[in-house]
Amino acid sequence: xxxxxxxxxxxxxxxxxxxxxxxxxxxxxxxxxxxxxxxxxxxxxxxxxxxxxxxxxxxxxxxxxxxxxxxxxxxxxxxxxxxxxxxxxxxxxxxxxxxxxxxxxxxxxxxxxxxxxxxxxxxxxxxxxxxxxxxxxxxxxxxxxxxxxxxxxxxxxxxxxxxxxxxxxxxxxxxxxxxxxxxxxxxxxxxxxxxxxxxxxxxxxxxxxxxxxxxxxxxxxxxxxxxxxxxxxxxxxxxxxxxxxxxxxxxxxxxxxxxxxxxxxxxxxxxxxxxxxxxxxxxxxxxxxxxxxxxxxxxxxxxxxxxxxxxxxxxxxxxxxxxxxxxxxxxxxxxxxxxxxxxxxxxxxxxxxxxxxxxxxxxxxxxxxxxxxxxxxxxxxxxxxxxxxxxxxxxxxxxxxxxxxxxxxxxxxxxxxxxxxxxxxxxxxxxxxxxxxxxxxxx
Amino acid sequence: xxxxxxxxxxxxxxxxxxxxxxxxxxxxxxxxxxxxxxxxxxxxxxxxxxxxxxxxxxxxxxxxxxxxxxxxxxxxxxxxxxxxxxxxxxxxxxxxxxxxxxxxxxxxxxxxxxxxxxxxxxxxxxxxxxxxxxxxxxxxxxxxxxxxxxxxxxxxxxxxxxxxxxxxxxxxxxxxxxxxxxxxxxxxxxxxxxxxxxxxxxxxxxxxxxxxxxxxxxxxxxxxxxxxxxxxxx
Numbered sequence: 001x002x003x004x005x006x007x008x009x010x011x012x013x014x015x016x017x018x019x020x021x022x023x024x025x026x027x028x029x030x031x032x033x034x035x036x037x038x039x040x041x042x043x044x045x046x047x048x049x050x051x052x053x054x055x056x057x058x059x060x061x062x063x064x065x066x067x068x069x070x071x072x073x074x075x076x077x078x079x080x081x082x083x084x085x086x087x088x089x090x091x092x093x094x095x096x097x098x099x100x101x102x103x104x105x106x107x108x109x110x111x112x113x114x115x116x117x118x119x120x121x122x123x124x125x126x127x128x129x130x131x132x133x134x135x136x137x138x139x140x141x142x143x144x145x146x147x148x149x150x151x152x153x154x155x156x157x158x159x160x161x162x163x164x165x166x167x168x169x170x171x172x173x174x175x176x177x178x179x180x181x182x183x184x185x186x187x188x189x190x191x192x193x194x195x196x197x198x199x200x201x202x203x204x205x206x207x208x209x210x211x212x213x214x215x216x217x218x219x220x221x222x223x224x225x226x227x228x229x230x231x232x233x234x235x236x237x238x239x240x241x242x243x244x245x246x247x248x249x250x251x252x253x254x255x256x257x258x259x260x261x262x263x264x265x266x267x268x269x270x271x272x273x274x275x276x277x278x279x280x281x282x283x284x285x286x287x288x289x290x291x292x293x294x295x296x297x298x299x300x301x302x303x304x305x306x307x308x309x310x311x312x313x314x315x316x317x318x319x320x321x322x323x324x325x326x327x328x329x330x331x332x333x334x335x336x337x338x339x340x341x342x343x344x345x346x347x348x349x350x351x352x353x354x355x356x357x358x359x360x361x362x363x364x365x366x367x368x369x370x371x372x373x374x375x376x377x378x379x380x381x382x383x384x385x386x387x388x389x390x391x392x393x394x395x396x397x398x399x400x401x402x403x404x405x406x407x408x409x410x411x412x413x414x415x416x417x418x419x420x421x422x423x424x425x426x427x428x429x430x431x432x433x434x435x436x437x438x439x440x441x442x443x
Numbered sequence: 444x445x446x447x448x449x450x451x452x453x454x455x456x457x458x459x460x461x462x463x464x465x466x467x468x469x470x471x472x473x474x475x476x477x478x479x480x481x482x483x484x485x486x487x488x489x490x491x492x493x494x495x496x497x498x499x500x501x502x503x504x505x506x507x508x509x510x511x512x513x514x515x516x517x518x519x520x521x522x523x524x525x526x527x528x529x530x531x532x533x534x535x536x537x538x539x540x541x542x543x544x545x546x547x548x549x550x551x552x553x554x555x556x557x558x559x560x561x562x563x564x565x566x567x568x569x570x571x572x573x574x575x576x577x578x579x580x581x582x583x584x585x586x587x588x589x590x591x592x593x594x595x596x597x598x599x600x601x602x603x604x605x606x607x608x609x610x611x612x613x614x615x616x617x618x619x620x621x622x623x624x625x626x627x628x629x630x631x632x633x634x635x636x637x638x639x640x641x642x643x644x645x646x647x648x649x650x651x652x653x654x655x656x657x658x659x660x661x662x663x664x665x666x667x668x669x670x671x672x673x674x675x676x677x
Contacts, residue, residue, distance in 0.1 A: 003586075008560060010559060011558075042540055071498040071503065072496055072499060104474045105476070107499075187501075191519055191521075192476075310487070312486070354490055355489075355490050356490050358455050358457040358491065360456055360540065360541050361540050361542075363486075363490075364486075
């Protein structure tokens with residue numbers, strides 16, 4: 001899909017700014033978005049990309065956790081830029097843990113393995129999902145399976161040398177089904193788990209996979225924020241689609257393959273909205289005089305900082321705090337402590353140092369700028385999770401095990417300014433279909 | 444915890460007059476299995492080492508480099524299979540921007556030159572352009588290319604003529620569209636390659652097949668293109 005998208009862009013003669021990193025969103029006094037500042041990696045030059053319409057398709061931020069299926073570049077750059085520009089981040093407490101990341105490496109083993117008939121075993125060889133979800137078993141939703149796995153491991157029934165994983169068995173499917181219907185799985189298992197799944201089960205653990213929250217949008221892909229009593233005030237010129245956006249199609253819990261809705265449906269609808277907007281808004285607005293000030297002060301701080309900690313160290317601590325304090329299961333004391341700790345990490349990041357000051361393809365600088373973005377996402381996640389006193393979808397609290405629709409049927413909005421939260425009612429009125437009453441989930 | 448020795452090609456045009464090899468010794472954790480894991484450790488010690496990396500699972504193709512003399516992806520190269528000191532250099536044949544990062548412009552220019560997209564001028568059907576399972580199988584071994592450039596930068600013909608010879612990666616993709624029953628421009632695609640350099644610089648040296656981290660066979664695809672060229676002339 002990625003390659004096809006790129007290929008269609010080659011055909012359309014799209015102009016790419018290859019290996020440029022967007023740094024900050026430019027907004028004028030009215031709040032309208034007028035483009036971004038961006039760094040050309042090869043030369044280290046910083047430019048303003050002035051734009052009548054700006055669409056973020058910057059992906060998620062799974063790299064704020066130690067164990068993730070995400071690529072190194074999933075650092076939430078769009079969310080960081082939005083947060084710094086005063087745009088709230090929505091529903092950031094909801095993170096999907098995928099049940100089957102390869103133990104240790106985190107690399108994803110597709111749900112298709114269980115879809116084709118593979119199943120999970122604990123160290124006793126028991127198909128434990130039968131206990132947790134008697135009907136759907138291994139195909140219960142990802143949060144349920146992930147929690148069951150975490151429980152098995154916690155209660156001493158984990159497999160492997162250290163009892164810290166469970167086993168995904170698929171050899172009974174036969175080599176033909178595995179090769180035909182699950183291409184790539186055998187290769188991944190051999191490479192990253194050192195097992196051939198045709199003979200042996202794959203050791204797996206629940207691993208951070210997808211952020212349900214993000215930059216708030218409506219179903220047109222337009223970014224919408226609360227403003228003067230209007231809960232859905234459009235930010236002119238600003239759009240988001242894909243994992244970085246939150247049209248809230250997933251609510252608190254994404255189902256498998258529904259990420260495609262974020263990408264394809266809202267990607268197209270954002271494109272249509274932009275075309276309409278450009279037709280109605282010819283010509284650029286003037287850039288504010290301070291358009292690049294924030295970016296320049298961030299970069300000059302990085303260049304002149306001396307005697308600080310390394311970014312690698314601060315990043316490692318951020319990931320540890322998130323993993324330990326905001327994982328599959330969430331505990332009140334760990335969350336409260338986590339808020340304190342992530343604020344400390346954020347504070348340390350403002351004084352961290354890169355040794356490399358070169359202009360040319362300075363990846364230390366890029367990683368430092370990425371960490372700035374990750375820190376915003378990590379704070380949003382921890383603060384939002386600590387505040388939500390219920391269990392809903394992927395957010396599971398030991399002290400509030402039930403869903404509480406009376407008090408918590410609402411979206412969280414985290415603002416960087418003041419590290420504060422606001423809430424927004426959930427829209428329960430579909431445009432064309434009958435509304436479905438929320439019910440208790442059973443499998 | 445064990446440690447490993449590395450010799451890494453270093454060059455920063457901002458400060459170095461010429462490239463040099465730098466020695467590193469790095470302590471590894473039990474979970475560090477792949478070469479990329481070790482490179483991440485090295486970068487924690489010395490943040491000035493520049494390399495590309497993203498997916499860390501052999502899908503994005505960004506961490507291609509020359510590893511002990513052979514091109515490969517750092518993220519799927521097992522440390523246990525490497526002889527020490529592990530010698531790391533940028534992909535050969537392309538201009539070096541810095542350290543292990545090469546300028547891929549020429550590589551992508553060749554990729555774009557083969558029109559890497561489906562051409563079908565029939566009105567698009569409501570849902571999708573269907574294909575039989577047998578026709579679809581023809582694309583196996585072709586569509587999986589991740590454009591890491593391991594193959595083209597291991598090819599002597601590409602080293603000599605990167606501006607004129609499409610190279611194994613581009614030619615594999617050319618055949619991927621030629622072999623696609625939904626595509627309508629097979630003849631134009633063959634015309635596009637009918638040239639002493641673009642296709643015929645391939646002398647079946649097969650370095651490409653030897654290094655491909657996805658186990659693909661560009662030489663075979665190139666052979667099939669040549670066959671089709673012969674067929675249409677007789």
